[in-house]
Amino acid sequence: MERLPLDADVLARSVNDDAGLRFFSAVEVVESTGSTNADLVARAADPAADRLVLIAESQDRGRGRHDRRWVGPPRAQIALSLLVRVRGIDPAVLGWLPLLTGVAVVDAVRAATGVKAILKWPNDVLVEGRKLAGILAEIAATGSDPAVVVGVGLNVSLTEPELPVPHATSLLLCGVEEPDRTALVLAMLREFARRFTAWEAAGWDVAELAAAYRERCSTIGSEVRAELPGGEVITGTATGVDANGRLLIGARAVSAGDVTHLRAEY
Numbered sequence: 001m002e003r004l005p006l007d008a009d010v011l012a013r014s015v016n017d018d019a020g021l022r023f024f025s026a027v028e029v030v031e032s033t034g035s036t037n038a039d040l041v042a043r044a045a046d047p048a049a050d051r052l053v054l055i056a057e058s059q060d061r062g063r064g065r066h067d068r069r070w071v072g073p074p075r076a077q078i079a080l081s082l083l084v085r086v087r088g089i090d091p092a093v094l095g096w097l098p099l100l101t102g103v104a105v106v107d108a109v110r111a112a113t114g115v116k117a118i119l120k121w122p123n124d125v126l127v128e129g130r131k132l133a134g135i136l137a138e139i140a141a142t143g144s145d146p147a148v149v150v151g152v153g154l155n156v157s158l159t160e161p162e163l164p165v166p167h168a169t170s171l172l173l174c175g176v177e178e179p180d181r182t183a184l185v186l187a188m189l190r191e192f193a194r195r196f197t198a199w200e201a202a203g204w205d206v207a208e209l210a211a212a213y214r215e216r217c218s219t220i221g222s223e224v225r226a227e228l229p230g231g232e233v234i235t236g237t238a239t240g241v242d243a244n245g246r247l248l249i250g251a252r253a254v255s256a257g258d259v260t261h262l263r264a265e266y
């Protein structure tokens, strides 16, 4: 299968040419790196680095959540990270940034391909119960103006034998015959910029974002089992997400750990 490269020139120029992308200072594409998240965490040491996007055609040390690896053949995914400084935010609300990114990815995938992607809390992007994309947020600098790197790994043209786990999927496997990765990147970045700008304008109030998240999240209303980092297990109906982005299960708020949907009603 021929896998076309991303159009690095179009992406680089988009921050000037596309009004919806002026939010970003630069969009860079590299052929290969260890991890785009690790690269931007390192670059965040420069206080002038902000609203920067780095995309790799291939990663050999891709990072997943919970210290897992994230893998995929060259040019078969979108492996993208963005660095943003979130000025004047209450750190407790920062957990909404990866959730916002999940909303942006779902909307971009739906608009660009018609594939009915949904979110599993906190921000796995699923299609018919299989993982199309994952999101990993890492704090690169703390304080009142934290710098956050948000990484998105979106499976685009992986074939069934190339899937790292059987419950992953790709746009190709969802029936998108010639997925245009450059168009998808532009759509994701536009959605992210639009939602981030609106959130900032709302003084980091999450009401509007939370409503958009709830509409796209299949976990809320489902029976779930949460395995907490200390080993404790909670089961129950997920009733919502609180102001800090935590999942509410009965009277408990869960902020980390693995959540399994007990019935696969995605």
Ligand SMILES: Nc1ncnc2c1ncn2[C@@H]1O[C@H](COP(=O)(O)OP(=O)(O)OP(=O)(O)O)[C@@H](O)[C@H]1O
Pocket (backbone or CB within 6 Å): 064, 065, 066, 068, 069, 070, 071, 072, 124, 131, 132, 134, 153, 155, 164, 165, 167, 168, 169, 257, 258
């Ligand atoms: N390209 C990929 N697509 C999907 N999963 C991948 C990919 N590369 C690596 N993985 C890994 O395969 C596993 C698939 O994720 P899975 O959905 O099973 O985990 P999970 O427990 O639901 O993850 P999470 O905690 O992020 O919800 C993860 O360990 C993930 O890091």
Ligand SMILES: O=C(O)CCCC[C@@H]1SC[C@@H]2NC(=O)N[C@@H]21
Pocket (backbone or CB within 6 Å): 034, 035, 036, 037, 038, 059, 061, 062, 063, 064, 065, 066, 068, 070, 078, 079, 080, 081, 124, 133, 134, 135, 136, 150, 151, 152, 153, 154
């Ligand atoms: O485990 C997950 O669900 C999150 C996966 C995040 C993968 C992306 S690929 C681009 C960016 N760089 C990384 O090293 N990880 C993220």
